[in-house]
Amino acid sequence: MSRYVLPEVLLLTLSVGFTFAGLHTHYFYVTVTSERTHDLPLYTTTRTLDDITLLRYDSDQEVVERRVPWFQSPFSSLLDASLSYLSIQNSDENLLRLISEAVGHTRGFHVLQIIEGCALYDNGTVQATLSYHYDGKPFMSMNMEAAHFTAETPGAEELARSFNSNKTVLQNIHHVLVNTCLPHITELLELGKCTFNRREEPVIRVTQIPMDDVGLRLSCRAYGHYPKDIFMMWYKNGEEIPEEMMERVTLPLPDITYLTSSSLNVTSGAGDTYSCKVGHSSMRDNVTHQIRISGDPESPSSSPSNPSMGAVIAVCLAIVLAVVIIVCGLVSFSQSRRQ
CATH class of the missing domain: 3.30.500.10 (MHC class I-like antigen recognition-like)
Incomplete structure (x- = not known):
């Protein structure tokens, strides 16, 4: 017999005196x-x-x-x-x-x-x-x-x-x-x-992309982390943004690590500061990346970025999305x- 499911994947968790935790x-x-x-x-x-x-x-x-x-x-x-x-x-x-x-x-x-x-x-x-x-x-x-x-x-x-x-x-x-x-x-x-016992620390990148005359799409990506579970939260001017306002997806990568992306659309004016806080078991402390909304909608992310790494991440995301x-x-x- 057989069974099918679309993007509906069942999850399981194990912790019966066994050293592996999580789902x-x-x-x-x-x-x-x-x-x-x-x-x-x-x-x-x-x-x-x-x-x-x-x-x-x-x-x-x-x-x-x-x-x-x-x-x-x-x-x-x-x-x-x-x-x-x-x-x-x-x-x-x-x-x-x-x-x-x-x-x-x-x-x-x-x-x-x-x-x-x-x-x-x-x-x-x-x-x-x-x-x-x-x-x-x-x-x-x-x-x-x-x-x-x-x-x-x-x-x-x-x-x-x-x-x-x-x-x-x-x-x-x-x-x-x-x-x-x-x-x-x-x-x-x-x-x-x-x-399953290993820990891989993610590369974190925050970007802003103009959507229209006043709107922006902010994205926070954690690339290459293992295990899968990761904490990721957005803040506006220090205030936590409700999770229902975010779009979050975690995708498996070919090297048995994961890419997690959290995005949200904003219409804030210039001067607002958004922060993405990321925590993972591979990291000693949580890391916060800030991005200040500029008056120029074409300006790039204020977060430090490596052009070659950014290109790699973009290509990997495109490949993974196509495969999914x-x-x-x-x-x-x-x-x-x-x-």
């Missing part, structure tokens, strides 16, 4: 398409831990690719792993065809996205998930409390009833999702402790068969 997630993502497009494979699976890709499989290569050196597959060989994923691929492709027929779609481009996995919180609570999205919309998901599938669109009702007719399969799926989260996460964190736009639309996750 931890373990997911399989699956994307199946009826036609090839945007140079993407017809089928893709990734397995992740805390946003770090452990392995990847796609229909073009038909070979499981390990993405981090410390990850150990439960399969005895790469061939065994690849054959297993090929079998899952065939099953998920058949599922896409079944769903398309159920909703009356026999032609055109369609996509099935699946997310399957669990979240483990610091109080020991496990939150498992198994969900399917079809053509970018919720289709069907498993209700973990009742251990049965729930249709999330009228076209999914008949398929959900069919899935729910086999109680043994339902209980097996539920058991695997709920009971394998802790051992999987603790084992993977132990294997990757060289990665593509992958979030076609990213997924597959069932207990992989666990």
Whole structure:
């Protein structure tokens, strides 16, 4: 079975006498398409831990690719792993065809996205998930409390009833999702402790960009930090700005660090001072960067900046955003068969 999710990623936290703190997630993502497009494979699976890709499989290569050196597959060989994923691929492709027929779609481009996995919180609570999205919309998901599938669109009702007719399969799926989260996460964190125990201090940059005759967009970016959690707050003339006025996003970077950006639009007059305070576990103290609104809307940020570093950050942000736009639309996750 499989499950899909768009930018809706489940989060997990682990702290059971284990040395790793904070939020931890373990997911399989699956994307199946009826036609090839945007140079993407017809089928893709990734397995992740805390946003770090452990392995990847796609229909073009038909070979499981390990993405981090410390990850150990439960399969005895790469061939065994690849054959297993090929079998899952065939099953998920058949599922896409079944769903398309159920909703009356026999032609055109369609996509099935699946997310399957669990979240483990610091109080020991496990939150498992198994969900399917079809053509970018919720289709069907498993209700973990009742251990049965729930249709999330009228076209999914008949398929959900069919899935729910086999109680043994339902209980097996539920058991695997709920009971394998802790051992999987603790084992993977132990294997990757060289990665998860490290601390990477961010490069911080504050900029102002004119939006119109009187408006400005202020951005505070922390580039290259690890772990993911970071404190970032804006102040105007020393007064804290409410978080609901800010736009914040955290994106994973290819080197297993993160880029966090907090932005807000202002219409203040010249002379106002805005400050961005950033705190992270890699830093001894919080750092505050100030920016004074000038009378010239074309003037650059008052924060010190390195032109080459600024260019690097801008390029990396553009690349990451492009990847997120593509992958979030076609990213997924597959069932207990992989666990």
